[in-house]
Amino acid sequence: MRRPVALLAYGFLLLAAACGPSSSGNGDDTGGGDGGQTVDADPTAPDAPRVIDASSIDGSIAYPDAMPYDDGGSCTTWMCENPVVDGCMPGTADVCGNGTDEDCDGEVDEGCACQAGAVQSCFRGPPGRRGVGSCVDGMQTCVGSGEFTYWGPCTGGITPSADACDSQDNDCNGCADDNPACCVVELACPGPGDMPDGAPFDNYVIDGTMFFGGAVTSWAWDVTGGPCDQLLQSSVGSVTYTLSGQTTSTLTFRPTLSGDYTVHVVITAADGTVYECTFIVHIKGPGLRIEMCSDKTADTDIDLHVHRPGTTTPWFSTTTTSSSVNPDDCYYRNCKASSTTALANWGYANSPLPECQNGPDGTGWTTLGYCRNPRLDIDSIYDSGVPENVNIDVPANNGTYRVMAAYYSGSSTAGTLVAHPMVNVYCGGHLVGSYGAAPDVVTTFDHSGGWGGGDMWRVVDVTPQVATTDGDGDGFVDTTGCTLNPLHPPGMTTGYWVTDGDRTY
16 A cells, blocks of 8 residues: 655665775566567566655655765775676677667667567666666667567666766766766765655655755756656646756655656755756556547547456447446546446455545545545546546456547537547556557547547557565555557558447447
């Protein structure tokens, strides 16, 4: 069960600013494989952030003091005595499916076939430095269709850079601050594993004075989110999370979606010196989470639907001509706490109230006293910058959930506006599939007709693999992976399955 937000003050463990080995990683990748359908729920397991139980230390997490390191002024031990081997093999082909740039040409898994929409972890740097020091994997999505698929660019994560005297191994060579300028280190940036996981709808508080203990004249924080945030920011100028305190020492970050968020802070000291920290905060919702966003959210009402495993009843209603709500179809009419009809009951246990009470429909869930599974936490109706989000905290093991997006209506445009929805699949808190992202956008998605019509995009069948134990201590048995089967028009092996007014499964 989620820890109470009031008990958390997010911190990190200070890595000693020394001229020697800092940390090492095995560089193993547990991602999506070479176009395979089964995707591990934790593609960055070697670098997964630790969860810190604040209650064990009297309701708070103690930060270490950001103290300067001084080796006595000799600065004779700054060189890295045993750097990691880069592992570059120029002229060789990349090993497919491991997200590694073996030939060190700046492209990851180029020339490798993959399954369109699949997501894998990847590293934009020498193979030997993957998982070492400050380096953190990014993600890449398989793009294209049919026989012409390929891995898109590796984005996000943290790649090697020059050591910055910040208590971290920025160049990921196995040694922290191995730079002659780093005899005195006054900055203690958090590295991989230092920041605990957060949760959707909870405030994540970061105190910058734990990074730098000196006098400061200015602070500047910024955060970069995942696929939906990047789509919304580029199209409608908004993001799904909120920030407060961006120009103060303490940033309060409130996410609504799962995934990796890159946090960056610029600190200007009283003497004019400029310091910077960049690190990853992982936001993890349990089980299966499906999110849908669009580049035209301010003008359209596109609804996210998830179908119950083992059933093939029509979408929306029990028949293709009736308006009665289908309990096998989870969407805005029967999966919100404020739904006008009975909540969908798929026989799953309810979740504790902290899993949903801080969301947009939190008042309704608080009144009920629990979080239903499945549930729609976020419903977007002509709202700019708001995604839709269906969650199942403990999905059925090997049950297949079909995902669909329906263009229900438009505002003043009456549905004539072309929209480009994107659907992302998270298993166990990790992104495993992304569909509809550029350059593979859904085209001509522009019709509105309510119950009698409307374009419908059958996106993907998702089959989670669920363990029998709670290995990460979050109160839920672990969702360990998902098998993804992108859907195409009947009889075809490529293309998006979009129909107009056809509500059949």
